Every structure is written in structure tokens, then in C-alpha cells.
Amino acid sequence: MNENNNSRLWYNVAKRVAVVSAAFALILSVLLVVNYIQTKSVDPLNSKALNQLMTQLQKDQNDEALKEQIRALDLLARKAYFTYQWQIRTGGFLLFAFVLTFLIALKYMSSLQARFPDLTEIPDSEKAWENRLLARKYIIFTGLGLFVFAFVLSVLTEDEMSRAGFGKDESPGESSQIPGIEEIRKNWPNFRGPEGIGVAYNITAPTQWDGKSGENIQWKIEIPVPGYNSPVIWGKKLFLSGADHKTQVVYCIDADTGEILWQTELNDISGSPDRRPDNSEDTGFAAPTMATDGFRVFVIFGTGDVACLNFEGNRIWAKNLGVPVNHYGHSSSLITYRDALLIQYDQNSGGRLIALKTDTGDQVYDRQRDTEISWASPIVVNTGNRYEIILNSNPDVVSYDPLTGQELWRIDCMSGEVAPSLAYADGIVFAVNEYAILAAIKPGGTPKILWESEDDLSEVSSPVANEDFVFVATSYGTISCFDGKTGERYWFEDLPKGFYSSPIITGDNVYLMDMAGTMYIFKAEKKFNLVNTCELGESAVTIPAFMHNRIYIRGLKNLYCIGK
Template sequence: MNTKPTAARAWPVADVFLTARPTRMCGCRRWRRLRRSRWRCGMKLPFLNRMPDAEESGQRVRSARTTAFVSGVFSLWVGASLVWNSLQLRVANPLDSVQLAQLKKNLEQQPGDESLKLQIRKLDYQLRREFSGRRKMNVNGSYLLLAGLLALLASLKVIENHRRQLPMPQPAARDPEGERGRARLAVSGLSGVLGLLVVWGCLADRPLSGEGAGASGGSDAKASYATADEMKKEWPRFLGPGGAGLSAYTNVPQSWNGKTGQGIVWKAQIPLPGHNSPVVWKESVYVTGATATKREVYCFDTGSGKLRWKGEVKGISGSPTKPPAVMEDTGFAAPTCATDGERVYAIFANGDFAAFSPDGKLLWGKALGIPEVNYGYASSLVTWENLVFVLMDQGYPDEGKSFLRAIDGESGKTVWEKSRPVASSWTTPAVIEVKGKPQLITCSDPWVIAYDPKSGAEVWKAQILSGEIAPSTAFAGGQRADPLLFFIEPYSRVVAVKADGSGDVTHTHVAWEAFDGIPDICTPVTNGELLFLLNTPGSLTCYEANTGKKVWEKELAMDFKSSPCIAGGKLYMLSVSGKMIVVTAGRQFKKLGESELGEECTATPAFLDGRIYLRGEKNLYCIGS
């Protein structure tokens, strides 16, 4: 039988293309199977095994080698810099500074030495600026190191693939134009790397947003904010120094007559309406005014009442075009402005926030958005060292809309921000000192929360309040080793909380609570021994600060919206009708005087050396001899 030798099966080329040609839908495994099968079917398919020509392959590998060398050197340099910078962080850490520790030790021996305090502040600023700058250098350097390593690995991968598929060498003529192009490419790559290094150096040299802003870093740098002692002599915020409602002066007048002009040093009209209170710093009195379309800051001269300057808050990027819905009792300018001695800060109902220089120049502005608050936004600003604190409690506790933000006063940059699990409030924070450490106290429904003003870290909290919280915190040291804070749950109770706790102190640090004469708007005031509560209908109640025992109660038979203050051992209360009631801040009710202004008042007065500054419905008054 005749047989034919078996020949290798010949697959039609068309069949191969129709059934196994690689497409976007063809997986890598199928493609490799096709490559292996080409020899089994006795066919050679050039498209499956295309090799780059020598010139193309050579140019690619030379570029990869250049990139690998540059990125390798760059990564080594950045890595070494990061190691060196990490070692320097230990030296720059303010907590480990021997010089700073020695200065603080000297201050303990000489607590009244103002020059020593200034040295400590300057050195602390320098150390914090260097420390924060090095921390930022580490962060930026880590990103650059990662980019350099990725470029190095990618280049090495290209070189490795080239070695696996190295074609037979072929003679090729020199291409001078191509060589010049590759040279230009290498120079461009090196220039890009150097540009990254310059950017990194610039970023590393800058401090973190807002930290230490305002000083030059030299030994003669001037701090960009007033000292604590300077603050005590002025009235820099709502309720005066620290927000305690206590004046440092004893010679405050207690009688005048607005109708006859007796005791009125001057009277000045305020261009736009507002329910905010006057702030006084040296020769300047600051108030704000606003309508639905206009917002202004005013500076009056303390001696003559002359309007020194008027600054309009406008042209702020992101400012809402539609005005917020507000109640007439709140208006568009309810928050009181604040000053750190170098700048004055103002915020309005639409969330526009701005800083002015002492001569009226607009330094910066921010649009924080319209707060979702019933009645209108009314939380006042607070300054501490170089920071300005903005409290925006809005919505409901579980919505996550409330926040507390710390802003550097000089630059306007955000230093830190904390989300708050609280509902809307109309309170103003207070910075107090507890056992030598500052605490930033806030209160709303349901939490009272204390923060570290420097970092925003939570110190302690207590779930003790409910309802619409408008009265702010009252503070007293009294005779106790653990100072007390007093919080108001409107119409319901006053709660005294010990301020030396940590974590959740709801069940451990409530000292006492009481239920008579509870205010809904007015913030309480205390002299450390006694706590005074004044509610809107005019019920004045006195409690022992340490025990919560009620000492006395008196009905004044008039309405009040401004908060009571203490000056020279006397309690001052300004009614809505413009009548000032002065009583002894003691264990027995004793009325000392009653003075009529002749104009309605809802703002809280400022009490200075021999003067009282009152804001009426339309005018600003200076009371004195």
C-alpha cells in the first residue's frame, strides 16, 4: 500500500488571524499560547516576533540609563538630607530646649519680669518655627524621595527588558541630530530635577500655616500680638479680658444722665446698625455695623469720639451673594469684633471674616459661608497669642456641620480646625488657664469641650447641656485648687464643672448644679467667691461659687439682654431701655445707683480706666468725668 509521509499540518493564515489574532479583548495568556503554537503549525508570523531595530533600541536604553543615574543620585541626596533633618529635629524640638527651660526656671524666680517673658516668647517662636519647618521638610522630602525611587525603578525595568530582547548588533551610521536631541533631553531632565529641589527648599523654609507668623525669627523679632498683661489693661473682646466680664479698674463711674449730658464725655453716631459690643484698645474703640448688602468696621477715637476710620468688608472671594435670613433681635452684625493689639478682626452674619490694621487697612478676608443657625449668627471672635478663634456651631449634633477654627492673625491662614459634634449655639469661647496650661472652652448642645488652643487637641468634655445655648462660659478660681467653670442650660439650670479633668468627665467632674434664676441670653459673671445670674425678665440671683448655695435673689422689674460685668467690686447691669443698675457685688443686695442713657441698649459695655463705653441702638457713648 502506497503511503505518503505525514507532513506538518499547514494552518491557513486567515484562520490564524480570525481566531487568534491579538485584540483588546485577547488576554496575555492567549497571546502567549499563540506565540508557542506558531512553531507547532510550521508557520512564521513576523508580527508576533517583531524586534526593534538597533537605533531605536539603543536610543531607548541610553535614555533609561541617563534617567536611572539622575534619579539614583537624586534619591540618595534626598534620603541623606532626610536622615540629617530627622536628627536635627531632636535639637530643634521646643520641648527639649535647655535654653528655654532655663528661661522658664528664671521666670519662676522672677514672675514679674516682663523682659524675661518677652525673651521666652521670642525663643519659643524661633524654636517652633524651626521645628515646624523641619517637619514640613520631612513630609515634602518623603514625597520627592518616593518620586525619585519610582523613576529609578522604571528606568531599571526598561534596561532589564532591553537585555532580555537584545537584537543582533548591526552597523549604523552616526546621527548627529539625534545625539543633539538626546543631549537636550538629558539637560531638560536635570533642569527639572533641580527645579524640584528649589521648590522643596522653598517649602521647607516656610513654617506651617500660621505657626509663628508675624515674627522675623531673629533675636530682636517683635511679637505680632500683645502680651497677657497688656490684654488685662484693655477690653480686647466680648466681656473684656479673657471673656470674664471683669474690669482691671476700680475708678469706673457709676452715675450719669443721658438726657442732660451729665457724665457724658462724648456721643457719636454709628453709621450702620449692629448688636455687637464695643472693643477698646488704647486710643481706639471698635464696633461693627451691617445691613443685608453692606458690612463695615468702625474705629472711634477714645478721647474725642471722632470716627478715625471706616473699613468696608467687600470683594472677598466666595462671599455669598444672597444675604442670610436673620431675626431683627440678631441682625447682620451681632458678633463682637476682637483685637490682639496689632490687628482688629470682625465677622458678620453671612460668614465674611476680615482683619484690619490699626489705621484701617484691610489686611485679608475670608468667606466662611453662611452659618445654618436659627435667628442669625452671633458667636463673637476670640484672640489668643497669634491666633483668632472662630466658632461656627450650626445644624444638629449628628450632621457634622459645626467646627472650631484657629486662624493665624497675621497671615489669615488656618492653623487648625476641629469638627464638633454639637448643635447650633450663639456662645463665645473663652481661653482660661488651668494649673499653668491654657484651655479653650466651648459650650453647646450637648457637649462642653475644652481644647488645647495651640494644637486643637481635645483636653476634656462633658455632656451636660441641651437646648439653644446662648450664654457663654463663666470662670472662677475661688478658694478651690481645681478651678470651676459655670455653664447655663437656658431656663433650666446652671452647672459647675471642675476644669482639671481629661477625657469624658460627664460623671466625674460636675461639682454642683442649681435651678433658680436661670438666664437664657445673658452670660453669668463671678468674682471667684460669688456667682451672679441675670435673666431676661430681670431676675438677679446670687450663688456661692464653690458650693452652689443660693445667697440672695432680687427682681429688678426690667428686661436685660446685655451681660452683667464687675468693676471695682460693683456689679453693672444695663437694661434694654438703657438704664444702668449698679449694685454691690457682695453677699447682700445693695443698690448703689441707677443711671438713664435715654437710648435702647442690647450690647455689653466696656469698662476702662475712669471710662465706660456704651453702644446704644444708634450711638456710641463714652461715660466719664
């Protein structure tokens, strides 16, 4: 009898432990599910407030108080994100512990129950609800299912946050290996600068130079191996690539002096074709612009070879993506987002969006795209509450989640052989191609065309936009200025030479270089207001890079540094 009473005592203790554990596990499960939903819909590191401040800084790049406010907000967001990640990990561990305690308590109750069958006992009404609850197996199994579901979501949430740029071993106060948007905008990390949209930040660019006389030319060096790619810069290191029928090479150049710090040949990549593809002379084998994440530099060639080097020129990884089936040659440039290298690989055989891990080259995803061949390059922009990688192609402009490759939206508005990349400003995407239209697109779940124009469309040059205007340049020499919100064409100007290079906005000036190397500098205004024209002294079709209050331009043979 005494043994029976002890068994009942321990049975009741175990029962209370099971009920309390289940209650806490249920609360944690609900919190983790809500947390996962919130994580999918909000990116605290890319807040609307931070992007509004960055837009204000673009208007007044010498506002030191505004810069400090941006730094403080960015630091606050990162600290909050680290704390948020710690809370997710802790919640997952606690949920596991409570569920484990619940199961052990149930097992212990089951082992004790057979020892005291007493049919004369009248159930205590205060305990009856607990007995009924624990006796219903479907409730227990449903609860366990919810617990497992919540635990899986907590793991997925932490994984997505880690992929968003934070390692699992990081904690508040530790620095991230992935640069924030402010640091990215202080550099020139890819084709057409930060985010790939043709806007230069934090710079007072020169407006007077002459390549032949040497006026305001700080240095000029010859690049031994040709290429139509443009400079990318991080800190004081400038990167270019070159390729011909014999070699593929990456150059690192001191941005202050023009000294070639190192050059690395990349000719022994596994899977690389023995014979170069038949690319046109206008494209060559090194047309795509490189990209950097501030720690590594990435290159892709017309052979389909892609490689990663560190800042000392040592190869980290390299692979071949398959020889491009492209009648002109591959020219889509690279861009990075957090820990992913993103590659638009549209060919005659169909399109692909490929993401590789920046540190290893391992494939994150390879998204098949039902598009025609294109030569455009991707942009990666914050459209409000999320970052999107947006691609221009025939027939659609398509947006994807850069971390997963999931399609977010698409809209049919392009045709022909698409080469111009997209522009983005103030919540609007601008797409253009010759024999198609210039379209202003409102992105989102149901994207729509706000306005369109068929006047003087670009064949190669990409458009550029700010919150008021969008500028388009054609291969036959016409520049047009449109109202970004309504599509009204304020002005157009016919110039002697055509444009393959794309316009860049810095402050209230627009810089646009024609194929002869003449730079037209004009105001971003409703009327054409020419500030100056400056001669490089040789032909050029690349995109100028803007950093250090200088402009870096690659001509057909030489690389120039322009500044006072």
C-alpha cells in the same frame, strides 16, 4: 606594609570620632526628648505665679508696687523663653552635626577596612568593646532612629514655641509682635473684655451718669449702620461693626473725642452670598463682636464673611466661611489667641471651631464638633499650666488647645438653644442655659461638676464670676448671686426689665444693664447692696466696654462715652 599601617591609623582615628560623635548625639537626643515633653506640659509665659499676681491686682488695681512686680516677672519669663528657643535651635543643629560626623566616620572606616585584612593580629582588649559596638548594625540603626526622632522633636518644639507667639528670627531682647497678658488686660480686645470672661482690670469706673441730661456723658455719636455687637478698644481706638441688607462696614472711633476716624465697607468679599440670609430682627447681620490683637482688627458678619483690617482701615485679608445655617442668625463673637483668630461656628448642620492665621487668614485648623447649634462665644483662659479655649454648646461644654484644635476635655451638662457664654474664676468654669442648669465645672483630664442649680437660669446673658461669687441675670429680670465654691444662692433680686446684656465685674462692683438701658451697679457681696442705677436714655442690649476710667456703651442708635 607602611600603607597598611597608615590605613590602620586613620581607621582608629575615624573609629574614635564615630564613638565620640555617637555619645554626644545620644546625650543631645535624650535632652531634646526631655525638652519636648517639658514644653508640652509647661507654658513658662503663663505661669501660675503671674496669674496669682494678676488676681491680686484685680482686688487692688492701684497697687503700683504689684504692677511693677508683674511687669518684671512677665519680662523675665519672656527673656527666658527667647533663651529657651535659642537653646532648642542650637541643640537641633548640634545633633545634626554630630550625626553627620558619625555617618561620615562610619563611611570612612568602611572604605579603609578592606585594605588591611590581617588574620594574624590579636585584637586589643581595650579596643574590643568599640569594635563589637560598631559591628552590631542593629545598635547603629536603633541609635540613628533615636537621633532622627530627637531631631524631629526639636523642630516640633521650636515650631510650637513660634506658634506660641515668637518668630524664628527673634532673639533675647527683641520685642514680640504678640501682646502679653498684662497688656491685653489693659485693653478691651473682644467680647466681654480680656479672655472673654467679663472682668475689667486697671480701671476706676464711674458710678453716676444720666444720658438724657448729659451728666457725665463725655460724648455721644450716632452709628449710621445698625449692629448688636459691642465696642472693642485698643489704646485710644474703638471699633464697631454695622450691617444691613445693603452694606457691611467697620468703624474706627477716637475713644477720647468720639470722632469717626475711618469707616471701611466690606461688600466685595469672594464667596459672599448675593442674597442676605433670613436672620431675625433681634440678631441682624452684625451681632458678633469684633476682636483685635493690638495690630489688626477682625470682624465677622451674619453672611459668614470674615475680614482683617489694619488700624488705618486698610483690608489685609477677607474670606467667606460659608453662609451660616442658623434660624436666628450667627452671633458668636471673635477672640484671638497669640497668632490665631478663633471662631466658634456652630450651625444647624453641626459645629466647627475654626482657627485662622491673624496675619494672612490662612486656615490653621477647622475642627468639626458633634454639637447642636449655639450662639455662645468662646473664652480663652489659663486653667493652671495651659491656656484653653472653652465653648458652651448643646450638649457639652468642650475645651480645646487653642493652637492645635485638639480636644482636651468635655462634659455633658447643657441642653436647649445655648446663647450664654461661659464664666471662669479661680479654677472653675461656670456654664448656664435656660431649661438646663447652672453648672460649676472643675476642668481637667477628667472634668467634674462641683455643684449645679436650677434656679432662675439665663437665656441670653452670660454669667460672671470672681474667686468668691458667680452672678447670673435672666431675660425676665432676676439677678442671682451664688457662692462659687458651694453653689449656695446668697440672694436674688427681681427687677422691672429683663437682661440680654451680661454683667461685668470691676473691683468690688458689678455692672449690669437691662434692655431699657438702665445700669444697675451693685456690690459683689453676700447681700444685695445697690450702689446706684444710671439711665442711658435709650434701649441697649450690648456689653459695655471699660477703659480709660470710662464706660463705652452702644445703644440701639448711639454710642456713648461715660466718664467724669
